[in-house]
Amino acid sequence: MEKLLTDIIQNEVSFAWLYQFFLMAFVSMIPFAPIPVLAAFIASNHAFFTGFTINMLGTTFGSFLLFLFSKSVLRSVSLNYVTKKKHLSKYLALIEKNGFLAVLLGRIIPVVPSAGINLLAGISNVRVGTFIGATVLGKLPIILGYSLAGHQIAAGNWGTVLMIALYVLILFLIGVKLKRKWSS
Template sequence: MDQLLLDILENERPYAWIYQFFIMAIVSMIPFAPIPVLAAFIASNHAFFPGFAINMLGTTLGSFLLFLFSKSVLRHAARNYVTKKKHLSKYLALIEKNGFLAVLLGRIIPIVPSAGINLIAGISNVGVGAFITATLLGKLPVILAYSLAGHQIAAGNWGTVLIVALYVLILFLIGGKLKRKWSN
């Protein structure tokens, strides 16, 4: 089983890109999943644009499916959980006030894990169109960075990898600072 998964991820099976796409969709629904590592690994096994497309479209599909699941099935239970957590309830209030902007910023600056954004947006009044648009725009720079890093690792361009890593680190530091601000 491990070898099959590795063959699929390393693009050694026919139509491996389809499997990789669905793996990204599934993994993006799991809180704290290693999406950066998986996205970089997938991108390292393709030309840049196909790797980026697999990562971007797979994570967006997973986000959308979790959003719909939250909106239709988990709405009541998730709302009860979120209102008990101070920083999550503040994020819910922000989403209720301006859903598009809150989802967009949450995607660009990692304040809440991606799966958390999907769940919180699902229990809020955010519309499907606003969610998808904000998700696509917000994921674009981060998934682009992960894909570029993976592609550059495969090419041995460590200078570019370092720049991308610094960019992602800065985003996480800003996200951590915002999260601490919201938690107080």
């Protein structure tokens, strides 16, 4: 099983790109999953645009599936839980007020796990089109960064990898600062 998974990720089997797409979709539904590592690894085994496309479409599709599952199955159960947690209820209120902006910022600043954004947006009143638009726009810079890093690692361009890591670190630090301000 381990060899098959390695062969799929390393693009060694027929239709590996399709398996990689579904792997990214699945992993994007798991909180705190190693999406950056997997996205970089997938991108390192393809031409840049191909790797980026697999990563972007896979993570967006997985986010959409979890959003729909949350909206249709988990909504009533989750609302009771979220309203008891102060920080979650604040984010839910923000999503209710401006769903597009809340989802977009949650995607651009990678502090809140993607799966959490999907679940909270699903139990809110965010429309499907709004969610998809904000998700695509918000995931674009971070998935681009992960894919570019993987591609540059494969090419041995460590200076570029360092700049990309710095970019992701700055986004993370901005997110931590905003999260602290928002939580207080």
